[in-house]
Amino acid sequence: MKVKIGLEIHVQLLTKSKLFCSCSTNYENKEPNENTCPICLGFPGSKPKVNKKALDFGIMVALALNCKIAEKTFFSRKSYFYPDMSKNYQITQYEIPLAKNGFLEIGKKKIRIRRVHLEEDPAKLIHVGKDITSAQHVLIDYNRSGIPLVEIVTEPDFENPREVREFLEKLSSILEHLEVYDSSKEGSMRIDVNISLEGGERVEIKNISGFKRIEKALMYEIVRQENLRRLGLKVKRETRHFDERSGLTFSLRKKEVEEDYGYIFDTDLPVVEISKGWVNSLAKSMPELPHKRVERFVEEFNLPKERAKVLVYTDKQLADFFEKCAEVYKNYERLSKWIVTDLLKCLNWHGIRINQSKVKVESFAELLKLIDEGEITERLAKEIIKEYVNTGKSPSKIIEEKGLRLIRDEKEIEKVIKIVLAENRKAVKDYRKGERKALNFLIGKVLQKTNKRIDPKVIRKIIKKALNEDCTKKPR
Amino acid sequence: MLIEPVSIHAQKIREGKIELGNFFSKILREIKRIQEEYNPFITIVEKSRIENEKGKLAGIIVSVKDNICTEGIRTTAGSLILQNYIPPFDATVVERVKKEGGVIIGKTCMDEFGFGTFSVNCAYGIPKNPYDKERSCGGSSGGAACIAALADFPHIAIAESTGGSISCPAAFCGVVGITPTYGRVSRWGLIDYANSLDKIGVIGKCVEDVALGLSIIGGYDEKDSTSLNIPEEDFMRYLNENIEKVKIAIPKEYFENVDDEIKERVWDGIKKLEGEGAVYEEVSLPTTKYVIPTYYIIAVSEASTNLAKFCGIRYGLHLPLEGNFNEYFSKVRSEGFGKEAKRRIILGTYARMAGFRDAYYLRAMKVRTKIISDFKKVFKKFDVIISPTMPVLPPKFDEIEKLKPIEVYMMDILTVGPNLAGIPMISVPCGFVKGLPVGMHIMADHLEEKKCLKVAYAFEKVKK
Numbered sequence: 001m002k003v004k005i006g007l008e009i010h011v012q013l014l015t016k017s018k019l020f021c022s023c024s025t026n027y028e029n030k031e032p033n034e035n036t037c038p039i040c041l042g043f044p045g046s047k048p049k050v051n052k053k054a055l056d057f058g059i060m061v062a063l064a065l066n067c068k069i070a071e072k073t074f075f076s077r078k079s080y081f082y083p084d085m086s087k088n089y090q091i092t093q094y095e096i097p098l099a100k101n102g103f104l105e106i107g108k109k110k111i112r113i114r115r116v117h118l119e120e121d122p123a124k125l126i127h128v129g130k131d132i133t134s135a136q137h138v139l140i141d142y143n144r145s146g147i148p149l150v151e152i153v154t155e156p157d158f159e160n161p162r163e164v165r166e167f168l169e170k171l172s173s174i175l176e177h178l179e180v181y182d183s184s185k186e187g188s189m190r191i192d193v194n195i196s197l198e199g200g201e202r203v204e205i206k207n208i209s210g211f212k213r214i215e216k217a218l219m220y221e222i223v224r225q226e227n228l229r230r231l232g233l234k235v236k237r238e239t240r241h242f243d244e245r246s247g248l249t250f251s252l253r254k255k256e257v258e259e260d261y262g263y264i265f266d267t268d269l270p271v272v273e274i275s276k277g278w279v280n281s282l283a284k285s286m287p288e289l290p291h292k293r294v295e296r297f298v299e300e301f302n303l304p305k306e307r308a309k310v311l312v313y314t315d316k317q318l319a320d321f322f323e324k325c326a327e328v329y330k331n332y333e334r335l336s337k338w339i340v341t342d343l344l345k346c347l348n349w350h351g352i353r354i355n356q357s358k359v360k361v362e363s364f365a366e367l368l369k370l371i372d373e374g375e376i377t378e379r380l381a382k383e384i385i386k387e388y389v390n391t392g393k394s395p396s397k398i399i400e401e402k403g404l405r406l407i408r409d410e411k412e413i414e415k416v417i418k419i420v421l422a423e424n425r426k427a428v429k430d431y432r433k434g435e436r437k438a439l440n441f442l443i444g445k446v447l448q449k450t451n452k453r454i455d456p457k458v459i460r461k462i463i464k465k466a467l468n469e470d471c472t473k474k475p476r
Numbered sequence: 477m478l479i480e481p482v483s484i485h486a487q488k489i490r491e492g493k494i495e496l497g498n499f500f501s502k503i504l505r506e507i508k509r510i511q512e513e514y515n516p517f518i519t520i521v522e523k524s525r526i527e528n529e530k531g532k533l534a535g536i537i538v539s540v541k542d543n544i545c546t547e548g549i550r551t552t553a554g555s556l557i558l559q560n561y562i563p564p565f566d567a568t569v570v571e572r573v574k575k576e577g578g579v580i581i582g583k584t585c586m587d588e589f590g591f592g593t594f595s596v597n598c599a600y601g602i603p604k605n606p607y608d609k610e611r612s613c614g615g616s617s618g619g620a621a622c623i624a625a626l627a628d629f630p631h632i633a634i635a636e637s638t639g640g641s642i643s644c645p646a647a648f649c650g651v652v653g654i655t656p657t658y659g660r661v662s663r664w665g666l667i668d669y670a671n672s673l674d675k676i677g678v679i680g681k682c683v684e685d686v687a688l689g690l691s692i693i694g695g696y697d698e699k700d701s702t703s704l705n706i707p708e709e710d711f712m713r714y715l716n717e718n719i720e721k722v723k724i725a726i727p728k729e730y731f732e733n734v735d736d737e738i739k740e741r742v743w744d745g746i747k748k749l750e751g752e753g754a755v756y757e758e759v760s761l762p763t764t765k766y767v768i769p770t771y772y773i774i775a776v777s778e779a780s781t782n783l784a785k786f787c788g789i790r791y792g793l794h795l796p797l798e799g800n801f802n803e804y805f806s807k808v809r810s811e812g813f814g815k816e817a818k819r820r821i822i823l824g825t826y827a828r829m830a831g832f833r834d835a836y837y838l839r840a841m842k843v844r845t846k847i848i849s850d851f852k853k854v855f856k857k858f859d860v861i862i863s864p865t866m867p868v869l870p871p872k873f874d875e876i877e878k879l880k881p882i883e884v885y886m887m888d889i890l891t892v893g894p895n896l897a898g899i900p901m902i903s904v905p906c907g908f909v910k911g912l913p914v915g916m917h918i919m920a921d922h923l924e925e926k927k928c929l930k931v932a933y934a935f936e937k938v939k940k
Contacts, residue, residue: 045545088784262828267672
């Protein structure tokens with residue numbers, strides 16, 4: 001059955017202050033309700049004042065999404081009563097948004113962007129108890145109230161959950177490259193999804209954080225709707241909530257009619273005139289967008305396009321790390337390969353981003369240099385990376401402590417090989433009989449004995465020689 | 477009664493000629509006596525302080541309408557829903573008054589949130605007209621005009637107008653009230669009625685007093701995004717300007733449906749101005765018939781959003797936490813809001829609803845621009861517009877009770893037009909009818925307070 005999906009994405013902008021007051025946007029280490037003022041608390045007599053940086057960021061996002069920027073824009077009041085609304089209306093944009101009619105391509109497909117606008121974040125509700133349905137009471141933390149959000153609304157152009165995830169990954173990369181968003185901040189991107197099966201009613205799933213959850217939620221919802229269809233039942237038009245633990249969506253409230261928000265202009269705030277000069281100066285000073293960065297990586301560092309894409313789109317911080325390392329380590333092929341394979345694997349295993357890890361440019365480059373110089377094997381390096389990411393100890397320190405330097409002295413290697421051959425007579429016999437596997441077995445034993453401190457290629461060369469010599473010594 | 481401008485008193489204070497301690501305690505006694513009889517105050521400040529004995533308002537007693545925030549002093553906006561609210565910050569106008577040595581003596585009675593024309597919608601008692609205790613002071617700044625009229629100590633009142641709430645009580649109490657150009661005075665700290673219409677102004681005994689007051693409270697404030705970034709003006713310097721050849725427009729629509737005797741007094745006034753060299757001509761403001769619905773639709777729409785914040789969560793009236801959020805806040809609002817507040821919230825919500833929004837709210841916004849252009853057209857040729865301030869004499873309380881809401885709204889017919897346009901206006905006393913004061917309304921183009929003031933000042937002089 002054909003599926004139609006549309007997204008409403010709310011992104012917290014990395015301005016220093018909130019959208020309408022000078023409270024900080026960084027409240028991580030603050031007590032609840034400590035990061036507030038009369039404006040974001042909605043005290044009588046207080047008035048909002050627009051943060052110009054937020055407008056700058058909004059315009060940059062709109063430009064990156066190929067939108068048409070409004071010449072004049074203004075703010076509206078979206079009126080509804082809810083405990084997280086300090087004024088019981090949200091200052092947002094309704095009639096004339098900041099920008100509209102853009103697009104973002106995923107592969108060959110163009111996803112149309114209906115509008116991009118600014119609005120303020122409501123307060124955070126903490127449901128005391130298990131979750132939204134079973135909580136006995138709710139606590140309100142206004143630290144988040146007034147944080148600037150950019151809202152991006154797409155047309156219902158998505159046809160499956162995979163496209164949604166690809167889109168969001170690409171969008172996330174663009175926003176990080178614009179330096180207006182930090183994906184490691186909790187709740188910094190929240191998504192409402194509208195989904196319907198062909199000819200059926202639209203269901204809204206609200207407030208999903210994170211890409212993995214979106215795919216899960218959508219897959220469950222599609223199955224749920226398909227099942228209803230199969231049973232001959234109608235899909236109700238409603239708002240649902242996604243519970244991450246169970247992987248299910250469940251009904252929050254019936255969405256029979258569009259909620260009536262009674263929009264009026266916010267006459268505390270003047271009309272914002274967006275001149276061509278303003279837009280142009282932002283466009284000129286905009287940070288490099290990911291697709292341009294990929295092109296540059298291919299050009300400047302001679303990377304294969306696919307690898308450049310992975311480097312850039314997986315995580316901006318990773319691409320930044322690559323560039324910094326590239327200043328001191330010039331084997332770009334090896335550098336990029338190690339970053340997108342082993343390093344990334346370790347980071348993912350720990351569930352952290354590179355900036356949250358203890359990995360440093362100098363020591364990482366050093367590790368790669370050691371491989372180049374033959375001091376350690378690639379295999380060993382893989383082991384070392386794990387410990388490096390884990391503890392932050394520099395690779396050379398790890399090598400010291402664990403005595404992991406490669407044994408290169410041929411005489412030493414011969415000695416070890418002799419011992420291994422003596423300890424594994426059956427395998428030697430098998431080798432003589434012609435079993436190739438026995439050779440690998442013996443090499444493995446040597447590696448084991450020396451803690452992998454010999455280059456397998458060298459082992460193979462020397463052990464073959466030793467076996468042949470051994471051959472000539474027939475037992476009496 | 478000889479009226480001495482408050483500036484003379486301020487000068488004496490600056491020169492150290494007045495013993496402050498005695499002075500304040502005497503005034504407090506006087507205020508309490510007036511309060512007993514006429515009830516102009518919601519809150520009286522027992523311990524007043526003067527912060528600057530060299531300031532331009534040094535030692536002048538200042539009353540503040542209770543919808544303007546005063547730090548540490550209860551501010552209710554005339555409503556039960558803010559009955560114990562103590563603001564954590566001063567409104568900008570209050571800061572400016574204090575900085576110049578003005579002494580805040582109390583918060584004056586008003587129709588709840590500004591909703592009214594007679595100050596009868598005040599949850600803390602109704603102020604009585606100084607000329608007849610059975611009659612209204614006007615509204616919504618009724619308390620301010622009342623104390624301004626009765627004070628026999630140097631005093632000015634900081635008041636506020638959305639649709640005429642400075643002019644109306646000034647006229648009904650026989651005092652002077654100036655409403656400045658929208659944006660001239662910062663609204664930071666003003667509890668909103670309608671953000672595109674609210675203006676803070678001054679009520680006092682004479683033109684010079686309100687000119688002084690306005691000079692102090694006016695000026696750009698970056699905390700208010702609608703505050704005009706223009707140089708501050710000293711309005712006192714325009715007072716003595718010659719009014720010869722000043723062109724006065726008389727809008728014929730503003731003389732329809734007005735008490736005959738009121739019209740007579742106003743015409744007397746106009747003739748006196750003619751005697752001083754001004755010239756007048758009849759004009760038409762054809763959009764006058766739309767001003768009431770336009771004003772009320774815009775004002776209540778904005779008000780219904782402004783009042784949404786009062787839900788018993790962070791400040792103001794709160795009740796035992798029972799039920800869910802919807803049940804709780806509905807209870808708080810039912811108990812805390814008066815009838816007129818509820819009426820306007822419902823009307824305002826209705827006018828904004830999908831399906832009605834185009835016909836009401838958006839339509840009213842369009843008509844407003846037409847009303848403004850009517851005024852602008854007149855001001856191309858004329859310096860000021862003059863009309864009666866109110867169509868009737870101050871009514872009796874029992875008459876008011878019999879009025880239907882729409883009849884009450886129609887009382888604002890002469891003041892909502894200029895208020896919608898955001899132009900400056902001043903109401904000056906121009907005589908009595910049956911012992912009750914009558915006001916003459918002088919309006920000028922945006923930012924031309926100086927024209928209102930010089931005409932008003934000249935009139936005041938010649939009236940004597």
